[in-house]
Amino acid sequence: xxxxxxxxxxxxxxxxxxxxxxxxxxxxxxxxxxxxxxxxxxxxxxxxxxxxxxxxxxxxxxxxxxxxxxxxxxxxxxxxxxxxxxxxxxxxxxxxxxxxxxxxxxxx
Numbered sequence: 218x219x220x221x222x223x224x225x226x227x228x229x230x231x232x233x234x235x236x237x238x239x240x241x242x243x244x245x246x247x248x249x250x251x252x253x254x255x256x257x258x259x260x261x262x263x264x265x266x267x268x269x270x271x272x273x274x275x276x277x278x279x280x281x282x283x284x285x286x287x288x289x290x291x292x293x294x295x296x297x298x299x300x301x302x303x304x305x306x307x308x309x310x311x312x313x314x315x316x317x318x319x320x321x322x323x324x325x
Contacts, residue, residue: 263296271308
């Protein structure tokens, strides 16, 4: 990861603008089918720092269809530790208690 985030990023930033890189990223994400995305997120969500995870899900909340966002929340709930889930839920303004979560999803 360190090599990717230093050497590779340096080459990308030397040849592309931030807007071009964002567009490329969006194109890659859009090319993933739901099964691939679930597999990727199953690794990314528990491995990301709390702020990165919150930023990712906040962006998804704004741009993804509600059923997709709800599915990702369910995956996050299943994959994150209790502490990490509580941080994410608090950041998103969601109830953190597992017994509350199904009722929240059903209502929203």
